[in-house]
Amino acid sequence: MPHPAGGAVQYLLFWAPDAFPGLYMPFDPLLFFGDNGGGDHFAFVLTPERPDIFVWDHETDSRLWAARELKDYLHRSLAGAGDWW
Numbered sequence: 001m002p003h004p005a006g007g008a009v010q011y012l013l014f015w016a017p018d019a020f021p022g023l024y025m026p027f028d029p030l031l032f033f034g035d036n037g038g039g040d041h042f043a044f045v046l047t048p049e050r051p052d053i054f055v056w057d058h059e060t061d062s063r064l065w066a067a068r069e070l071k072d073y074l075h076r077s078l079a080g081a082g083d084w085w
Helices: 007-014 070-079
Strands: 030-035 041-045 050-056 063-067
Touching (some): 050 070, 063 070
Antiparallel strands (some): 030 041
């Protein structure tokens, strides 16, 4: 029987600090809040605290700047098509 929290548990396990040691840069400074449906994830930067939004590229482990703040992110993502960043 599936866990009642479903994908949330798998999501938390994936981002655990020891899930992929040596494979990815640390995820501790990031607060993930969404994805593009193709494996890349969007995040706020917690350390050092800043309003910018970054996208984590799951294929290269790159952290790319995507928007100045949440409002800018929403404007760009809702107006764009495909990988707009």
